[in-house]
Amino acid sequence: MTLLTSPSASIVTLTNVEKHFGPVRALSGVSLSIGPGECVGLVGHNGAGKSTLVNLINGGLVPSAGEVSFPASGATRALEAGVRSVFQELSLCPNLTVAENLRISHDNLRGVGWRKRAHTEIAASLDSIFPGHGIDADTTVDRLTIAERQMVEIAIGFAPRGRDARLVILDEPTSSLDAGIAQQLLTHIRTFCAKGGAVVFISHMIGEIFQVASTIVVMKDGRIVASRPTAEFTRATLVDQMGHVAAETTDAVAQRRAPGEEVLHTGDGLVARKGEVVGLAGLAGHGQAEALAQLYLDRTSAWWGDKVPKVVFVAGDRGRDGILPLWSILRNATVSILSQTARHGLVDRAAEARVAAAWKTRIGIRTDDVRNLILSLSGGNQQKVLFARALASDAPIVIMDDPMRGVDIGTKQDVYAMIQSEAARGRTFLWYSTETEEVCQCDRVFVYRDGQISARLDGADITEDRILEASFQMQEAAA
Amino acid sequence: MVKTLLGRSWIWSWIAAAAAFGLIMLLTQGRGAEELAYAALSFGAFAAIVGLGQMMVITLGPGNVDLSIPATMTLAATLALKGMGSDPGTSLLGLAIAIGVGCGAGLANFALIYLLRLPPIIATLAASLIYQSLAIWSNRGLRIKPPADLADFATGRTIGIPNVALIALVLSVVVWIVLERSVFGRWLLGSGQNLRAARLAGIPTQLVRAVTYTSVAVLAAVAGYLLASFSGGASLNMGQEYLLSSIAVVVIGGTSIAGGNSNVPGIWGASLFLFLVVSMLNSYGLGAGVRMLLTGLIIIGIVIAASTRRGRA
The missing domain is CATH 3.40.50.300 (P-loop containing nucleotide triphosphate hydrolases)
Structure with a gap:
């Protein structure tokens, strides 16, 4: 199952990782390695184990067995290894401004004038991902539309925050974005990967997966059932791989x-x-x-x-x-x-x-x-x-x-x-x-x-x- | 037997009331027991009536409370006395006026809560300013005496028990039946636990809220009518002390402040206790400051005793 990247250079490596919640086996024997420049498209049903896998990578969960390591940076914690997550359920504080929200995940913004620096940083990130976005970094989040909030979350995910992002996990990032904005994001992901970053891209929009992913990983029932370069899949084979839940219908x-x-x-x-x-x-x-x-x-x-x-x-x-x-x-x-x-x-x-x-x-x-x-x-x-x-x-x-x-x-x-x-x-x-x-x-x-x-x-x-x-x-x- | 009795949260208010009674008796060496009990029943009856209403509202769940009780009492009493004009034989007319005022105030409170989506604390507090103003405006400094027959009834007794206490007792039984045996009571208790789940279970939750807010105001109005008849006329601050005591009797009586759970017997224990504790501190000759301090501490103690018991049960 290991991808064809030299393990020493990979940003994150999972070796035979398992995760149990009581008697429930959420993930069993998953091995995966993501190297610089890779964009992994992660697909599967609800309950296939995608979220569990993502949470193991970003340190939100501790594996029941197996190991999660970050060879490229030598760090022990996901945050230090430059792993970022952008979740589907919006996690911004609605009463704070866009710039203040950046501060929440950016410890080094402190001292006099931190708001100004935060403003500059988030504005630059928004500009580079979504040119012409029209979001003022000093507006409070509750005045933004759902799509704009999602854009801000993505921008925070890619922002430098004192240490460059190496791996950004995007969980259904485009579900609330319109086609044009989604396309800007996909373009940015390709640029980001070309510069040596890595992305895990979770989406139920098959078209986007094919556009952006260099590798597709298919999960089912807590296992990785397929993991191959995108070119080896067609839409039909991909849906086929995800399928088969019950036969007696x-x-x-x-x-x-x-x-x-x-x-x-x-x-x-x-x-x-x-x-x-x-x-x-x-x-x-x-x-x-x-x-x-x-x-x-x-x-x-x-x-x-x-x-x-x-x-x-x-x-x-x-x-x-x-x-x-x-x-x-x-x-x-x-x-x-x-x-x-x-x-x-x-x-x-x-x-x-x-x-x-x-x-x-x-x-x-x-x-x-x-x-x-x-x-x-x-x-x-x-x-x-x-x-x-x-x-x-x-x-x-x-x-x-x-x-x-x-x-x-x-x-x-x-x-x-x-x-x-x-x-x-x-x-x-x-x-x-x-x-x-x-x-x-x-x-x-x-x-x-x-x-x-x-x-x-x-x-x-x-x-x-x-x-x-x-x-x-x-x-x-x-x- | 003792264990199941101690498991009931209302028992604590009764124990406390009995203890306060006993302490006073200790001081007077048993003299005046009957007079004390009579006074406790008379004055406790008013707190019990408004407490019953407040209990129903608090049962609706967190954030539900009626702070307009004192103003509703005053307005109902003022208008009822004015309508009766001290003429004999008008008692029922006065009662009808009081109940009408209660219905109006309750519906107005709920309209503010429902239509303007105000939190009940704000809505009832704001409404109480209006009711108080109406009372001042219609009263104009007059002190109208209640009809003599009504005053006699309110201060009189039947088989040795104050008439006002008997009325409060009847109202308590009615409220108990509504809460424990009727479909409406189930709806009220269900809505107080989880409003959304109650609605999805088919409970007409807005109807429940409207009826409950109207009931509390009607009970307050009846209490105001009786209190004015009892004390020889309405005064503008007659309801004042019932703001705190209506809530205190609910809490001391063992009703869950989080909603969904009511306790009628506890209301009585708590009402008697509130009167007796003040009498006790008075008879021990304590100054006003110490008295209030001790009253506060004792209330806190009872609530803690009742709630930890429930936690273990």
């Missing part, structure tokens, strides 16, 4: 139901019929979760409660969207159905206890007493309670926001079966999932990219390849 498709009447049709083109399981696919963070939450909020009211809810929501982000932490399992499970059984506005506690007991058995919540606190359960079991909360209601539409996180395989299969049988009884499911295996069980799939639906797939068209194809930007970035 055809069974679920076999038992098609006759489509019922349309129960949902949104402005951006999301359509669902009675009794259908509709999937939302695409890469994480491309607007699926937001679209579903908005759909739920639009169809329910904060001002009155329906006796039988029109739509229920199964949260994926349990802590933020689902769990009511002070309550018992029982109260958490029944909160959405209180109005259904209430008499004179009072909770029917017997009915409530029956429902909770029934669902404890049906979905297998591991507890000896449903009156225990919800937080006494493991994450997966808490998730089951949230499923029970939604399915116990008679709501005709069930919205699920990537709800299988932390749920074990056995329960997953049970829940899949439950979803299919509930759908057969006329319920409609809207199901966002990051797992292709789950999406392939749906009757119809909408693939999201950049907050919009990029493809609609029906029935037999729902294949992993088609979903992948629609998830990634296949067009050449406009030159």
